[in-house]
Amino acid sequence: MPSAESSWKDEFLQFCVDCEVLRFGEFTLKSGRSSPYFFNAGLFNTGGRIAKLGRFYARAIAEAGLEFDVLFGPAYKGIPLATSAAIALSEHHSLDVPCSYNRKEAKDHGEGGCIVGAPLAQQRVLIVDDVITAGTAAREAAGIITANSASVAGLVIALDRQEKGAGTELTAVQQVESSLGVPVVRVATLADLIRFLESRQPEQAERLRAHQQAQGEAAAPPP
Template structure:
């Protein structure tokens, strides 16, 4: 839901929750691309039942509000596994019961075998992950899903960093989200974007948050994409 003031209420609630949970932090952090980022989002720190349950509520609401069609949920190893499990529980609570599956990093050669666990992978598949840095995890998930005879249809993530991806150490004009959406053909929905984080910081009155706003804004002006 977007308010009359142009704010996405769900995204603002999520950013606030992530900050309070210590999952979204401010300072100086080196990214995989070698950039010094003024903020860091670590979904692995949604590390207890209350936080994970609340996170799943945000995912489920955003997924349902997006209107994306899907028959099942897939969680890529490793962070996507608990995320997918939590999300399908919340979706079921909201009346949308769907199966889910996830992959192992190493194929199992006994028992049921293979590298897939859970429900049979079929139909339109929604991939649930935390963030996209380069689209690598999405490409790996796509290959697994297609190999199972299903259709990779969409990706749901927690935060869209809205920044340029890198290829061979060089900045490119698109983000990982744009690459997955425009070049790989998958729909993408994010609970919040960097623009929402900036709105949140701007809404905080002065002090430390104001300093963080200026640094995050400068980072977006240097590396940002829409």
Template sequence: MDAKLEFIKFMVRSGVLTFGDFTAKSGRKTPYFVNTGKYRTGAQLAQLGEHYARCIVDNHLEGATLLFGPAYKGIPLSVACASALYLNHGVDMGYAFNRKEAKDHGEGGVIVGMQPQDGDHVIIIEDVITAGTSVRETVPLLKAAADVKIDALVISVDRMERGQGDLSAVQEVEQEFGIPTYALVTTREIIELLHNHPVDGKVVIDDAMRARMEDYLARYGVK
């Protein structure tokens, strides 16, 4: 099965990707919703980690030395991905994440796990970028810790919709920091691959839902 279709079906089965009537944080009425907080089991995390790991290997990013998961949702993602890289691909990469509040006792600091070192090549692992806030907080944090190079940002879904201006959050991050971004799937791919394609016998994107999603992208999507 195509890796992208496999991942899309995995999200649907996990209850992470749902279709209906939702209101996004932006206030926009959206016909679909992605909630990575729905990943709740060891089996789901193992599969999720492998999808991220495969994306890293397929895009020849395995030369990086550190996976960084911004708190909070990036934490399990970085752990699952690091584990899958080692178990399934023989790549032993360090991982780290940040605390929301600095600790002034014990080991202290805001970064937990492998501490960034000068010369490290970092991959930031995220779920879905809506406004790019966590990335804008993470890049200065990493740069302050050491002289690192951020090789890539890997996310699960690129919603492909505009922020405040004409660019998507992903495009804004790429433009602002010069960081290449790799999405496991995009909204466009979800529409194309899942249209009239049953998941466990049920079609979740029929002609009507496709029309709604196309209309949403026409109104809010990047050009």
């Protein structure tokens, strides 16, 4: 019988498939690597989809038990993610937390600066994003946070591809955890996706398992 954790993660992955956010085939990633699946969070593009996505982020955040003061969405993709997560934390977990994001270009009029929403100074900030590919965006977001006299409490992402970086045995997520010294919370991982597919699309599960063995963390044995 599936655990409560695997059950809601399966619900998230089915949601991704239904929205065609998660697709299977032959894809070439920005890194130049080939992949048997593709995750495109840009297709969470309606009010209902964004609201539901926020509930999954909120559950992952609440279950992780991280101590933080503000949610931060890096421009531009992270803005609706952080906003929807903040709404879901308030509505479903009784956690009314501030939310902010950055501008790509600082304003020199009005409220000025590059931060919109809750002030970051002296706060513990949780970064909300979709995936970590090379860790560049995560480190840029951390730089913005520390430049505003705040500290990074951690990151939360939708999917961890669990792929090793170039020239290292660490995955992109592990590299970020090591370089920033903070945890990364994942709504789901490649291992979760393989488990999800085993009873639904076993051939796809085997393709993803082979990909994991070639590119990522040690794969769990088949059941």
